[in-house]
Amino acid sequence: MVGTMDTKIVAIFIGMGLVTYIPRMLPLVALSKRPMPELLLRWLKYVPPAVLAALLAPDLFLTRGQWNLSPENLYLLAAIPTFGLALLTRNLVVTVAAGMVLMVLLRLIT
Numbered sequence: 001m002v003g004t005m006d007t008k009i010v011a012i013f014i015g016m017g018l019v020t021y022i023p024r025m026l027p028l029v030a031l032s033k034r035p036m037p038e039l040l041l042r043w044l045k046y047v048p049p050a051v052l053a054a055l056l057a058p059d060l061f062l063t064r065g066q067w068n069l070s071p072e073n074l075y076l077l078a079a080i081p082t083f084g085l086a087l088l089t090r091n092l093v094v095t096v097a098a099g100m101v102l103m104v105l106l107r108l109i110t
Helices: 002-031 038-044 047-061 074-089 092-109
Strands: none
Touching: 047 074, 074 092
16 A cells, blocks of 8 residues: 555656646747747746736735735835845845845834
């Protein structure tokens, strides 16, 4: 019984890896040798910031499903100067570190 269960778990992990890897790998392989239109390349540059904004916006602006733009919203308070620093430095490591430090300081203060 234990051997069968171990085999199933390994098969599940392999399957999960394949369904994660193949959809990412296929476009890279299929499109790597083809020239891409300049318009598409410019458009693709906006995909990562758009995805990041979509992931962060609910945590920054909502508390328990309600809009929260008040000074009690520590996430938003930390995000504003962090965003400014990101624009200034264009350095991901500095930005993330500063955001973490700001969040810790705000939690200590309140």
